[in-house]
Amino acid sequence: MFAARRKRFVEAMEPGSIAILLGAGLATRSRDTHYRFRQDSDFHYLTGFDHPNAALVLQPDADAAFTLFVEPRDPGAETWTGYRPGVEGARSDFGADEAHPIDALLEKLPALLEQARRVYHVLGRDPRVDQKLIETIDAARLRSRAHAPPPDAILDPRAILHEQRLRKEPAEIEWMRRAVEITREAHAAAAALAHAGRFEYELEAALDGTFRRRGGWGPAYDSIVGGGANATVLHYIANDQPLRDDTLVLIDAGCEYAGYAADVTRTYPVGGRFATPAREIYELVLAAQEAALEHARPGATLEQIHDAAVRRLIDGMIALRLLPTTTLDDALESGEFRRYYVHRTSHWLGLDVHDVGAYSQDGKPRPLEPGMVLTVEPGLYVPAGEERAPEALRGIGVRIEDDVLITADGHENLCAAIPKHPSDVEALVRAGRPA
Numbered sequence: 001m002f003a004a005r006r007k008r009f010v011e012a013m014e015p016g017s018i019a020i021l022l023g024a025g026l027a028t029r030s031r032d033t034h035y036r037f038r039q040d041s042d043f044h045y046l047t048g049f050d051h052p053n054a055a056l057v058l059q060p061d062a063d064a065a066f067t068l069f070v071e072p073r074d075p076g077a078e079t080w081t082g083y084r085p086g087v088e089g090a091r092s093d094f095g096a097d098e099a100h101p102i103d104a105l106l107e108k109l110p111a112l113l114e115q116a117r118r119v120y121h122v123l124g125r126d127p128r129v130d131q132k133l134i135e136t137i138d139a140a141r142l143r144s145r146a147h148a149p150p151p152d153a154i155l156d157p158r159a160i161l162h163e164q165r166l167r168k169e170p171a172e173i174e175w176m177r178r179a180v181e182i183t184r185e186a187h188a189a190a191a192a193l194a195h196a197g198r199f200e201y202e203l204e205a206a207l208d209g210t211f212r213r214r215g216g217w218g219p220a221y222d223s224i225v226g227g228g229a230n231a232t233v234l235h236y237i238a239n240d241q242p243l244r245d246d247t248l249v250l251i252d253a254g255c256e257y258a259g260y261a262a263d264v265t266r267t268y269p270v271g272g273r274f275a276t277p278a279r280e281i282y283e284l285v286l287a288a289q290e291a292a293l294e295h296a297r298p299g300a301t302l303e304q305i306h307d308a309a310v311r312r313l314i315d316g317m318i319a320l321r322l323l324p325t326t327t328l329d330d331a332l333e334s335g336e337f338r339r340y341y342v343h344r345t346s347h348w349l350g351l352d353v354h355d356v357g358a359y360s361q362d363g364k365p366r367p368l369e370p371g372m373v374l375t376v377e378p379g380l381y382v383p384a385g386e387e388r389a390p391e392a393l394r395g396i397g398v399r400i401e402d403d404v405l406i407t408a409d410g411h412e413n414l415c416a417a418i419p420k421h422p423s424d425v426e427a428l429v430r431a432g433r434p435a
């Protein structure tokens with residue numbers, strides 16, 4: 001699978017070029033402790049090599065078409081931090097034609113660049129590599145009368161790679177299904193705890209527990225568990241407040257499985273019964289999501305999906321007296337709906353939760369194609385201090401988010417098994433006991 005991806009990548013490179021990509025290092029959490037290692041998504045995509053401080057070189061025209069630079073075996077270090085494949089493992093287990101210790105990268109760069117016409121490299125990741133690259137190209141330019149001409153451009157490999165990653169392979173779709181299935185169970189476990197007196201972190205713990213118990217990496221992004229007005233704070237991750245009766249709790253949480261993210265939001269009524277007016281807002285957001293999902297098909301655009309959601313939301317905002325206008329056109333023109341719906345409706349989903357891939361082509365929204373995976377996540381948030389809103393609506397936030405695979409004739413909602421209709425989410429909460 002990784003070899004096939006490298007082959008497709010290399011086929012899109014310009015003739016006579018070389019690609020040099022760096023893997024991720026360890027990130028410091030505090031003093032001498034690190035965050036758990038996660039490989040750079042592009043590096044993982046091309047190699048499956050999930051160990052820190054590696055680099056890859058692709059030279060389609062050379063004998064060694066695929067070279068890995070890795071941390072060498074080191075029994076002393078491995079006692080502390082665990083197994084490393086080392087140079088030998090890079091060849092035997094990861095298919096490298098050649099492998100070297102990562103410390104040799106800088107010194108080998110000049111020889112690698114000798115025959116290259118173009119260099120694919122992401123600048124700004126490691127200043128030492130950037131510096132060496134520029135020095136080498138400069139030195140070659142001075143010698144170019146006697147030698148082959150130096151590379152005349154440094155190109156961004158992501159232009160190729162991210163188009164590739166945008167269209168998911170069958171295996172990737174299976175991992176995403178698995179990530180969503182674990183997320184379904186996690187949401188059910190958290191929803192069962194959505195009772196007055198419970199703390200937001202108790203729900204988060206249920207999410208985390210399910211993600212890990214079922215073999216996921218953990219949350220694909222910091223889980224949002226926002227009770228009451230915390231639901232109106234879009235990236236609320238403190239998750240340290242108690243839940244109160246007659247409020248909602250918004251949970252935006254997805255499992256990462258085999259590197260792939262699920263990204264799912266549900267909004268649950270604390271205690272298991274939607275009160276008015278929270279129910280009206282909930283039903284409005286659900287209707288907006290259904291309207292948006294109708295446009296999730298080949299040839300349509302994220303712009304059309306967003307537009308369908310916005311129009312339905314505006315209808316509801318007018319009915320709820322959230323807007324001073326009474327017509328859709330006025331509301332669209334004034335943009336005042338953005339007071340309550342500040343984000344877009346969709347983003348790509350894959351190895352990264354906000355996955356890579358261009359959103360437009362030639363300055364226009366790009367048409368959807370089979371194999372693309374995206375979220376559809378309308379919401380409505382009335383800030384607690386928004387004095388222009390009817391008082392009863394202040395502090396209510398709702399979002400409903402599904403993950404969708406574009407198919408040949410429409411879409412498959414990967415989250416179809418995660419309840420979202422009002423009576424079904426009420427039942428999920430009531431399946432648990434009050435605190």
Ligand SMILES: [Mn+2]
Binds near residue numbers: 263347375377
């Ligand atoms: Mn999302």
